[in-house]
Amino acid sequence: MFKVNFYELNTIEDSKLKFAVIMAKFNGQWLYVRHKDRNTWEIPGGHREENESINDAASRELYEETGATKFKLTPICVYSVESDENINYTKSFGQLFYSEVEGLDNELRYETSEFKPFSDMPDNLTYPLIQPFLHKRTLEFLKEKK
Template identity: 40%
Template structure:
């Protein structure tokens, strides 16, 4: 699986959103009920939704975040020789959490750095690394 990064709004037809979440200054990841690995919040954009609307919905559904600041930071493409899809990556600063709604996610956990047991080990580190690059450019 390959992950390519693009400037925000360069890709058009978006299929997915990914949210890189921070809570109390640390990385917050979710664990799916059927897996023992950790992942970012995110998912498919539903028909009629904007990427921002999808990101807000997925963030709540997969983490229980009810108060947050969410910002789009860049576009990405993930795929292989046979298929792939465009997405938009968001950064979320979470201020308040409630229990995760009844969804596919079992729990959320806070990490000082990305754990080794990631669901999407070829994708998640690339997105976090590029988020640092984009954030440092925004601060100059």
């Protein structure tokens, strides 16, 4: 069983935020990426590098995975994923962001083999037990913002 937990921003110690995930929209559509080693879709994001702020990690990952050159990032919340399937599991935290992308450079780089806009979440997800919760939380955030 997987459980996704959400936390208010700044309630989890910054050093515990290990990754950034960015729900990004371009021309009104959600950007999803396909990793070179997989045939499924995922939300752009990745691990934070040493001495990198979580915001810088989000900017870097969005650029590396989608080619986004002009965008605005908005932090939404912190989240964690718990699993009772792995006895050695350590809870890890990530920060979820929303981004309005205004400019893309279509050159693929790093580990991404493809990125594509979708009007809704694609069916074939890399992390089907996690990504729908992140997508839903982003939609709630956007509704609250109005």
